[in-house]
Amino acid sequence: MSIWWSLHLRREAASVPLARRLLLGTMETAGVDPDISYDLSVALTEACANAVEHGGDEGSGGACEAYRVTAYLDGEKCRIEVADSGPGFPSRRACPAETGSALAEHGRGLSLIEELADHVHFGNGPGQGAVVSFDKVLKWREDALLRVG
Template identity: 80%
Template sequence: MSIWWSLHLRREAASVPLARRLLLGAMDTAGVDPDISFDLSVALTEACANAVEHGGSDPAHGGGYRVTAYLDGEKCRIEVADSGPGFPVRRVVRSPAPPPPATAESGRGLGLIEELADHVHFRNGPDHGAVVSFDKILKWREGALLGAM
């Protein structure tokens, strides 16, 4: 058994907790360990917040962003894609950007995703936009719906 879902969301701050709650609810129902669920929900929150802030609003490209999540067997994979200008080349080829100053109020989200997930991939879409995909090996609670399969 597996669970997958996809959301098309407007670039509004209110969309971020909606995506997070849906992911947490699916993982709780499936029986994912709460610590793993928390890590993935924080990573998703950061990816969605970046899409809202930087995702572009060109109606020709949809103007919003998409979140897709797969819980299948031992892994959860999440992808957030927006319609903005995309990542700078240094981020896509994995050259680390300089860390933000300690007093900065932003600039830590992509690094946080890298810390919380097992595998992270940053890329630009084929025509436009940025795509953040990440996955994490799942741990299950005793008697979990998916973990017992």
Template identity: 75%
Template sequence: MSIWWSLHLRREAASVPLARRLLIGTMETAGVDPDVSYDLSVALSEACANAVEHGGGAAFGDRSEAYRVTAYLDGEKCRIEVADAGPGFTRAQEIRPARADAEHGRGLCLIRELADHVHIGAKPGRGGTVVSFDKMLKWKKDPSLLTA
């Protein structure tokens, strides 16, 4: 089975749970194991929160107040990409664990822990950052998509 969707969202906090709910609903309908769905939904929430907080800029033209989320469920893998129009992320900005008492700075580390593969880089030629991650899927026994 192959499912994909893409959203263009405003850089507002309310967009984060919207993207998360759409992902969870898609995975539940497809029959993905709830633990895998939960891990990916937390990782997606962190990537979206980073786009909301840091993703401003001119890369989307006049739509710098937007970011894009794309999810692909294809075969045994789910791949998620979150692209924003911010200043970009360079290799010099190393991802380090946040201090235990820090209120910010844990998102990218969490994504790395919850996903199988993570890539963070600048969008070619347009500026901004793309956070992409994937995870191998596990399936529950009675997916609703197959029984509907």
């Protein structure tokens, strides 16, 4: 069995905890190990915060625009994608580890996603906008509903 869901959210700070809670609830119900769930929820929070802050055309009012979060949970891994309608990533984006110092208040989110996930891809959508996708191999609790093997 597998689970997938997709959210279309307004670019508002209040949308970030909504996506995080839905992911955590899904994983808890399915029986994913809490440590894995936590790592993925922090990575999702960072990706959503990036979409809220940078994911729209500055001239069009920003907060009224939307971004999309999609999560796929199957027997072996969880894959999450966050896509916005902003300017996208520069064609030659600097390595996330080089984007901000350890004491900076901004610029560490993409690096954190890379640390928490097993595989990460930063790219641009077909028309415009940034797409952050990442996945992580799942570990299951003994009583898991979707446990494989």
